[in-house]
Amino acid sequence: MELNVLELKEKLDSEEITLIDVREDYEVKICYIKNSMHIMMNQIPNNLDLLGKDNKYAIICHSGVRSLAVTQYLVSLGYNAKNVIGGIDEWALKVEKTMKRY
Numbered sequence: 001m002e003l004n005v006l007e008l009k010e011k012l013d014s015e016e017i018t019l020i021d022v023r024e025d026y027e028v029k030i031c032y033i034k035n036s037m038h039i040m041m042n043q044i045p046n047n048l049d050l051l052g053k054d055n056k057y058a059i060i061c062h063s064g065v066r067s068l069a070v071t072q073y074l075v076s077l078g079y080n081a082k083n084v085i086g087g088i089d090e091w092a093l094k095v096e097k098t099m100k101r102y
Helices: 005-013 025-030 045-050 065-076 087-094
Strands: 018-021 056-060 080-084
Touching: 005 056, 005 087, 056 065, 056 087, 065 080, 080 087
Parallel strands: 018 056, 056 080
Antiparallel strands: none
C-alpha cells in the first residue's frame, strides 16, 4: 500500500499511475509535481466521481501523513491506491532537487 519517491517517478514516467496531491491550495502554490491531480484531502469524498476503480493512484502530501489517511480511505472503498512515503518533501530531496521545499 506504499511506494517510495523513486518508484513513483518510474511509474509516472511510464504512465502506470495517476498522482493525486491532497495538500492544501497554498502548499501547491509553493511546489507541485507536473501532471498531478490536485484534490485537497477534505475534498476527496466529494470528488470520488473523478476517480475510476480500474485506475492506479499514488497519493501524496507534504510528508506522507495525510496521504496515508486518504490512501486507507480510498482502499477501503475499493480503489487501487498507494501512499507515497515521505511525500513531496522526499520527492524534492531525491528526485526533483531544484524544487522549492517548505
